[in-house]
Amino acid sequence: SKVAFPFIEFSNFFKVSQQYIANYPTINDILKGYEKNKKMKAKMTEIANSLDGRDLYSYLITPVQRMPRYILFLRELLKNSPPEHPDSPYLNRAMESIVSVTQEIDRFSNSSRQIVQLMSNFSKPLFIFKECRMLIEKATVYVNQSSALFDQFSTGTLQNASTPKEGYFYLFNDSVLMTTIDQISSPKSKDSPNDFSKYPENPLFIKEFNEFKYFPHPDSIEFSFRDKRAKKGISHFLIYFKRRTDCIDFLAK
Numbered sequence: 410s411k412v413a414f415p416f417i418e419f420s421n422f423f424k425v426s427q428q429y430i431a432n433y434p435t436i437n438d439i440l441k442g443y444e445k446n447k448k449m450k451a452k453m454t455e456i457a458n459s460l461d462g463r464d465l466y467s468y469l470i471t472p473v474q475r476m477p478r479y480i481l482f483l484r485e486l487l488k489n490s491p492p493e494h495p496d497s498p499y500l501n502r503a504m505e506s507i508v509s510v511t512q513e514i515d516r517f518s519n520s521s522r523q524i525v526q527l528m529s530n531f532s533k534p535l536f537i538f539k540e541c542r543m544l545i546e547k548a549t550v551y552v553n554q555s556s557a558l559f560d561q562f563s564t565g566t567l568q569n570a571s572t573p574k575e576g577y578f579y580l581f582n583d584s585v586l587m588t589t590i591d592q593i594s595s596p597k598s599k600d601s602p603n604d605f606s607k608y609p610e611n612p613l614f615i616k617e618f619n620e621f622k623y624f625p626h627p628d629s630i631e632f633s634f635r636d637k638r639a640k641k642g643i644s645h646f647l648i649y650f651k652r653r654t655d656c657i658d659f660l661a662k
Contacts, residue, residue, distance in 0.1 A: 413499035416483065420506035426472045427514040428540060431521035433473050440465065476511040483507060520544045527579075532591040532609040539583070546580040546662050548655050552587060552613070553647040577610060578648055580662060585632075586615040587646065614644070625660050628653045 444450045457464035483504045490497045520543040527544075528537060551573040576589035591609035614634070621634035629649045636644035650656040 411496045411499075412486065413496050413503040416479070416503035417499065417506050420503075420510050423476065423507075423510050424514065426475070427517045428521075430473050430514055431518040433469070434522070435525075436469060437466070440469070476507065476514065479507050480504070480511065517541070517543060527610075530610050531588075532611045535612045535615070537586060537612075537615050541582075542584070543582045544579060545582055546659060548578045548580075548659055549651055550576055550578045551649040552576050552578075552589060553649075554613070555645050555647065573649065576613075578650075578659070580659060584615055584617040585621075587613040587632075587648065589613060613646070625656075628656050630656065630660070 444453065453465060483500060486496075487500045487504065490500060521538070523544050524538050524542065528535070553573050574589040576587065579586040579588070588610035591611045614636075616632075616634055621632050623633075624631040629647055632646045632648065633643055635642060638644075650659065
């Protein structure tokens with residue numbers, strides 16, 4: 410019988426589980442928290458006993474284990490299928506499809522955990538989590554905010570500009586996020602940029618690609634977007650990178 414074609418045809422549909430898989434560690438922790446309640450734990454044990462000993466954990470982990478099991482299954486088929494079998498030429502393609510989807514789910518899961526960790530370090534609440542949003546790059550930068558126009562930045566006259574602040578510039582697959590080190594606990598002069606992560610971050614803005622304009626320079630990027638809080642309804646930011654190569658890499662990505 411042929412089994413390769415269903416995997417090839419429906420491999421992309423397995424991506425529907427990526428949000429669940431990304432949230433699985435949090436779900437697991439929540440359940441462990443509930444188990445601290447004796448009545449809740451007794452009820453869960455009672456339900457598990459009525460289901461031949463399968464507790465809730467065994468059901469929750471099933472979608473997480475599915476993709477690795479498919480890979481093992483296809484690997485065994487490849488190993489034991491004779492070359493003359495009609496399914497043999499397509500098993501490699503099926504394996505590649507499932508491995509590719511699994512890797513994409515893993516990237517999404519890792520990125521989701523990074524975003525959740527990032528939000529937990531904000532000095533003020535800002536929800537930046539969005540389905541399919543993935544973190545691509547993070548850079549340590551200095552940022553100026555000003556009411557100046559782009560051509561004023563370009564000529565070096567930073568009129569009405571703020572004092573440069575240390576911070577992070579995040580590139581996602583759909584947006585950019587700018588944060589500064591929280592001023593209450595700003596880095597000491599002896600701190601290196603690698604030490605900044607121990608301080609809370611103050612989120613300045615997160616904007617999707619269609620919400621801003623930007624102008625690149627050798628070691629910096631200018632950003633402009635509509636902002637009701639700004640005097641003229643537009644905010645301008647000049648972001649300096651530590652190294653020129655960092656700026657070039659960021660722009661390329």
